[in-house]
Amino acid sequence: MKLLNTEQKNKVLNSMITILDRERQHIIDANIKDLEAFTKDDQALYDRLIVNDRKVDDMIEAVKSVMRQEDPVGKEISNRTLKNNLNIVNTTAPFGTILIIYESRPDVTIEAAVLAFKANNKILLKGGKEALQSNLILEKCWHEALEENGLSKDWIKLLHLKREDTREFLKHPSEPLDLIVPRGGEALIKFVKENASCAVLVSGRGNNFLYVSEHADWSKAVNVIINAKTDKISGCNALDKVLINENLPEYELRLKMLQEKLEQHKVEILVDSKISGILSHKEIVATDRIWHEEFLALKLLIGGVQSLDEAIDIINTYSGKHSAAIITEDKDEAKTFMQNVDSAAVYHNASTRFTDGGQMGVGAELAISTDKLHHRGPLGLNQLVTNKYYVYGDGQIRV
Template sequence: MKLLNTEIKNNVLKTMITILERERKNIIKANRKDLDAFQREDQALFDRLIVNDKKVDEMIEAVKAVMLQDDPVGKEISNRTLKNNLNIVNTTAPFGTILIIYESRPDVTIEAAVLAFKANNKILLKGGKEALNSNLILEKCWHEALEENGLSKDWIKLLHLKREETREFLKNPSEPLDLIVPRGGESLIKFVKENASCAVLVSGRGNNFLYVSEHADWSKAVNVIINAKTDKISGCNALDKVLINKNLPEYELKLKMLQEKLEKHKVEILVDDKVSDILSQKETVSDLDVWYEEFLALKLLIGEVDNLEEAIDIINIYSGKHSAAIITEDKLEAMQFMQNVDSAAVYHNASTRFTDGGQMGIGAELAISTDKLHHRGPLGLNQLVTNKYYVFGEGQVRI
């Protein structure tokens, strides 16, 4: 992959900003075709599909923010000279070619591409068929920006593959492929991991948990739960499961208060066997698979636990390892929870909705990784590089 200088990359992004503004109405018009063709049985997917003036503004801001960031390629990580004067320098380097597979969300076509390109990677975009018209016009914008600056359209390219064609491409890529990022639900992630012939970095589903300790401030707990569940149901950082310590003072009363509050926000409540003794009119979960499920809907599962250790165990078994929160006034308990829960982001007395590149200081994000290699959490510009050792010698041999 040819290394581009920073000025050329930034000129492409500057041109792209102008094109997005110029094509604003056409982008929204193309998106309207996708919206009109979409069957609205999946509200979360529909919400992710929408492109309006605000969304175009956000696309422009994402490109501008990345343009203003330092180039992540060629940064010195370490510099060491051995006794024999052999100089070993470790620097950041591009991955090469990245494939991202995603559902709905045309803004990914902007954010993923701008990050990959600024980090000197070629990117292949496999969007969902529900966003075809939106993605086509956004790809056209990218290609105009690239060609206007003397670069090949191949730096940023949409793939138009059906499921079986995608399977074959994953197994036997028709061009060099260095990293695949599946950004979607469990079935998509499973499909990619089963068929990929190169490294896969999982952009995790949510299925985020919150534990209410017996030492919790109840008003904080309720406010955080309502925000994390209802603020944006299509977000992978939305809340799906709440575990409440049975020793919480006025436990039964507070459960009923939480039910009332959730119902005001039109949240469907599921309960485990223990909570069903108190919220008897709610559906009791009998299938363990529901505990693994990311809802992406106004739906919340409430369970009862005996202690902190039980809550940690349940979260580590069932969660998507994305985000987890504890509500407690005991700081030592909070730290025990945060150190032992296996998630990319852990929270004390705050909503999981903050697991986001912008909020966490990374800016535009390619995805939110739940893998432990090579980075966990939001994948921004500085996370889209690998490293390379440059070794400078004068004829040294190892003895």
């Protein structure tokens, strides 16, 4: 796709703001059709599917936010002139075509597209069938905004592919693909990585851990655990596992206090063999498989550890490498934890629920990347570009 100037892109986004507000009720009505067709067997997926007035407001604010941000394309990264007088300028450049595959959330159809477009990328949107009616009307809004400003609808396109068609498209795309972002669970990520023929940037899977040190402020620990677990169970930044140091003062009493608090919030508690002697009526984890699992439910696994090193080892073995937290008043211990835990975001005395583009000051996000190349964490506007070298000469040849 051709390189657009900032004014052109912002005109499209300004049109989109007006169209979203005008079409608000039609968007909500389309979403109601999706909700009525949903079986509600997956509460987290259902929660992600809902579009109401507040969600439309959030969509509009996401577009406004990106419109206000500086254009990430064409920024100079470095500029040097060599001894042979070659001037080498490294600048930011669009990826080209991005494919995002996601489940349920219609707001991704707005956030992913606005970010990709402002960064001058074409985007292909492969949403889940459960959000079809919502995504169709949102795509229609995008197409109206593009055509109103003299641009092709091809900039933002919804793909209507079944699973087998998607597999074939990944292996043999009908148009060049530069980057694929699977935003969902382990099965989706595995499917894309096995079939893709271009770069894949993994995102979406949580399975986040929190470690309570023997040096923790217990009140802080309980408040953070409750927030990280119950604030939004469908978030990939929600808490799934808690490791508690067995040397914590009043260990048994505090475990029972935590149990009582979690049960007040209707959280199902699982325990490992070390905790089972204290919380004896709770289900004991029988296999390693559950340690790898992202719950997306009011469910929490509590395990016991004897040291910081043991906690770090467990987290690095089982977590989704998304977010991890330590609760401790020992700053040196916190530093050791944060430096050695292999996660996109590491926290000291704070909830994992802050791993979010808006909360971290990035703005609207395409996804939370758990990969290390080319970026880790929230994929905001400035992360949707690559780089390109411009080399200026005057007849130089290499000798």
